[in-house]
Amino acid sequence: MLTVKKIIDKFNLKIISGNEGIDKEIVNIDVSRPGLEVAGYFSHYSSDRVQVLGMTESSFFERMLTEEEREDRSKRLCRKETPCIIVTRNLGAPLELIEACNQTHIPLLVTEDNTTNFISRMSNFLEKALAPETNMHGVLVDIYGIGVLITGESGVGKSETALELVKNGHRLVADDNVEIKEVSKNVLMGSAPPLIRNLLEIRGLGIINVMTLFGAGSILEEKRVMLNVSLEPWESDKTYERLGLDQKKMRILNSEIDQKTIPIRPGRSLAGIIEVAAMNHRMQHMGYDAAQEFNDRLNRQIQVNGGMIDDL
Structure with missing residues (x-):
């Protein structure tokens, strides 16, 4: 079984919040960048995937949304089937997202890698780890x-x-x-x-x-x-x-x-x-x-x- 803890160790990720959920199982081979979801469109949200927030998503979250909107997006991103949320480039995670992850026990993690490189490495790892x-x-x-x-x-x-x-x-x-x-x-x-x-x-x-x-x-x-x-x-x-x-x-x-x-x-x-x-x-x-x-x-x-x- 592939758990969040294993990818934390594999990619040397830092835990920001949601520590109680590090034993959650990862079942989907795909990785998502929830850009549309951050903008408010959740109709086709693939919530069972590893979610990666890059500079584009993080800056939009911080600069374009009101406090109420940030709270709403954070809660809707954190569903029970979501294995974890990862922020790249050592960017600071929004306070609303940190609180939502703590409440739902979804690990919020940070990597110093850039977004493109990290998604490529993560995808390759998941392909092998979750392959039949x-x-x-x-x-x-x-x-x-x-x-x-x-x-x-x-x-x-x-x-x-x-x-x-x-x-x-x-x-x-x-x-x-x-x-x-x-x-x-x-x-x-x-x-x-x-x-x-x-x-x-x-x-x-x-x-x-x-x-x-x-x-x-x-x-x-x-x-x-x-x-x-x-x-x-x-x-x-x-x-x-x-x-x-x-x-x-x-x-x-x-x-x-x-x-x-x-x-x-x-x-x-x-x-x-x-x-x-x-x-x-x-x-x-x-x-x-x-x-x-x-x-x-x-x-x-x-x-x-x-x-x-x-x-x-």
């Missing part, structure tokens, strides 16, 4: 800038493969339990729970600290999840993708990412295959698709030979 989230069993590794989520049954070799990838110079984000947040449509950010951050479990060896063994460059706190590699034991009677034309997707929350299924068999270098999968995924996003190029070549050859492909 889930937990997945797997390993998340940053490979050539691509966040690869390695999944599969327990004991299939996910952590051992991640260890090999780290030895090859790639970075571990999370092992065993990956926390995933959907910060926007098809943008999934993965991280490790604090309890297991930087740790990797290898069966027969135990828990190892990747940062201690391989250095700070071997770990990453957070990474966008872009590709899923699913590991599964090889089944002789199962048909596996050989060309790469069939683009499978994995759904996480309300988003989708590309998925590749890698069958495990003795002698296969899983780390090397996953590295190539990440590089190929990156090339596809840059506009080059080897599978599609081969398919085009094949079609051209068929046309040249009149439907015959004997010489391929």
Whole structure:
């Protein structure tokens, strides 16, 4: 749960009044500048948002309103669902607003940041803090800038493969339990729970600290999840993708990412295959698709030979 107290600590805000309400929950991802409301128009007041008063709102409040109007606006700004009101640039808060916040137990806070910069920082923070989230069993590794989520049954070799990838110079984000947040449509950010951050479990060896063994460059706190590699034991009677034309997707929350299924068999270098999968995924996003190029070549050859492909 995100409370006002957490944003006070995060942004180093000063409390002016309404101290009793610092445990109020913030539920809306948006931030409002109630300029029209200060002028008296409350028909569409988004009262459940964090309210930010900049220099424009504060100066209008002080210079253009009578004492009665300031009292009225202050009371109407302070509704029970309003999480807090924040004044920027270290501007002095109007006395009427201070009293209204004390009466309604709505925290009135002050930041030294300018309004535009503060709203941008607050919006980015709220997007992540209030984003839909889930937990997945797997390993998340940053490979050539691509966040690869390695999944599969327990004991299939996910952590051992991640260890090999780290030895090859790639970075571990999370092992065993990956926390995933959907910060926007098809943008999934993965991280490790604090309890297991930087740790990797290898069966027969135990828990190892990747940062201690391989250095700070071997770990990453957070990474966008872009590709899923699913590991599964090889089944002789199962048909596996050989060309790469069939683009499978994995759904996480309300988003989708590309998925590749890698069958495990003795002698296969899983780390090397996953590295190539990440590089190929990156090339596809840059506009080059080897599978599609081969398919085009094949079609051209068929046309040249009149439907015959004997010489391929």
